[in-house]
Amino acid sequence: MWTIFKLALGLALMLPGLQSAGPSQKSDWQLVWSDEFNYTGLPDPAKWNYDVGGDGWGNNEWEYYTVARKENARVENGNLVIEARKEDWEKDHYTSSRLITKGKGDWKYGRIEVRAKLPRGRGTWPAIWMLGSKTPLIWPDDGEIDIMEHVGFDPGVIHGSIHCKKYNHVIGTQKTAVTNVPDCMDAYHDYVVEWDQDHVSISIDKNNYFDFKNEHSGYDAWPFDEPFHLLLNIAVGGNWGGAKGVDTTIFPQKMFIDWVRVYQKK
Numbered sequence: 001m002w003t004i005f006k007l008a009l010g011l012a013l014m015l016p017g018l019q020s021a022g023p024s025q026k027s028d029w030q031l032v033w034s035d036e037f038n039y040t041g042l043p044d045p046a047k048w049n050y051d052v053g054g055d056g057w058g059n060n061e062w063e064y065y066t067v068a069r070k071e072n073a074r075v076e077n078g079n080l081v082i083e084a085r086k087e088d089w090e091k092d093h094y095t096s097s098r099l100i101t102k103g104k105g106d107w108k109y110g111r112i113e114v115r116a117k118l119p120r121g122r123g124t125w126p127a128i129w130m131l132g133s134k135t136p137l138i139w140p141d142d143g144e145i146d147i148m149e150h151v152g153f154d155p156g157v158i159h160g161s162i163h164c165k166k167y168n169h170v171i172g173t174q175k176t177a178v179t180n181v182p183d184c185m186d187a188y189h190d191y192v193v194e195w196d197q198d199h200v201s202i203s204i205d206k207n208n209y210f211d212f213k214n215e216h217s218g219y220d221a222w223p224f225d226e227p228f229h230l231l232l233n234i235a236v237g238g239n240w241g242g243a244k245g246v247d248t249t250i251f252p253q254k255m256f257i258d259w260v261r262v263y264q265k266k
Contacts, residue, residue, distance in 0.1 A: 033105050033262040037075045042068055043099060044075075051098040051231070054090050058139075061125075062237035062246065064092040073097035079256045084124065084234040086251035094251070098233035106133040106227040107262060111194040114147065115258035119234055120185040121250030124152035125241025128191050130228040140168040143223035146176075147202055148191040153244040156182040158191075160202035160210035166221040177202075177210035188258055195224060196265075232257060 035047050050073075054064030063084060066072045072095050074081050084096040114128045127149045132142035144163035151157075161176035168174050181189055181204060192203045202210040214222045234255050237246045 028265050029111065029263045030266050031261060032107070032110070032264045033101075034260060035080070036259045037078055037080045037257065039075055041075060042070060043073055043080060047101065047104050048099045049102060049104060051100055051233075054092040056238075057235070059235070059238040059240065060242075061235045062092060062123075062242065063094040063096040063235060064089040065098040065233070066095050069095075069097070071095070073099060079258055080232070080260075082126075082232060082234050082255045082257070084119065084236050084251060084253050086248060094236040096234045096236060098231060100229060100231045102131075102133055102229040105262065106229045107264065108225070108227045109196045110262055110264040111192065112147065112230060113190055113192045113259075113261045113263075114230075114232070115188050115190050116148070117186070117188045117256040117258075118148075118150050118184045119253035119255050120152060120155065121247050121253055122153045122244060123237055123242055123246030123248075123250070124150075124253050125235040125238055126150055126255045127231070127233055127235070129231050130193070131231060132223060133227040133229045139163070140170070141165040141219070141223065142226070143228065145193055145195070145200060145202075145224070145228065147193045148204075150184060151241050151243070152247075152250075156180055156184060158184060158204060160193075162200055162212050162224075164221060164223050165219075166217075175212050179204060179207065179209040188256070197225060200224060230260065230262075232260075 050067040051065050052067045072083050082097050087095055089095045118126050128147045130145040134142045140163040146161040149159040157178050158181050159178050161174055190205050194201045198214050200212045201208055235241050
């Protein structure tokens with residue numbers, strides 16, 4: 001029944017004159033990309049690509065990100081399920097998935113909404129985030145927007161951040177904020193970023209808790225006038241996620257994504 005309801009809602013979002021609880025209530029927004037996950041099987045290959053590998057991803061992470069493997073990423077019961085598993089793969093001892101829209105969903109400005117329920121446990125590090133779509137990407141110069149990060153050793157604390165050459169954690173200048181969502185591992189919440197030429201704002205369930213303004217000092221401080229794409233993943237361990245170790249008894253752990261919707265100004 002829930003899947004049928006979501007399908008009807010997804011159709012309503014795209015029909016003229018009908019409105020959702022999101023920004024389409026405002027006449028200057030329109031839905032330009034979405035996945036309601038009203039199907040079964042692997043994630044829609046017309047919308048999602050995979051980052052693949054197990055080299056630590058610059059953070060000394062423990063997992064190997066696989067490609068097109070239902071054990072790590074699948075759609076069922078109206079949800080995208082990303083699953084981190086304790087199992088040997090290549091030289092690593094955990095598997096997971098890192099889904100990306102690059103080449104299939106790249107946007108300059110807009111409002112990205114992701115409704116999700118997070119995994120739990122020490123060593124999990126789920127993220128809903130964006131990177132600049134330039135190829136090759138130079139990090140942090142080409143920008144990163146973290147819509148949601150959560151580390152399992154600090155349950156219920158949600159982080160929103162941006163990274164660029166001038167402002168990033170490596171040099172101790174990162175722009176970030178936190179908010180408490182005690183039931184984020186038990187209930188679905190709406191994780192949202194809205195950005196334009198002047199600001200990047202991050203909210204949860206209509207509660208805006210992070211705002212970064214364009215200081216108009218150049219690309220070093222504002223690479224956000226270029227297309228960006230969306231990433232969804234669960235990391236295991238790593239410099240931050242594994243800062244207090246990894247509880248090996250908690251796996252498998254899953255992140256459930258109810259839907260992804262992208263709006264832009266008309």
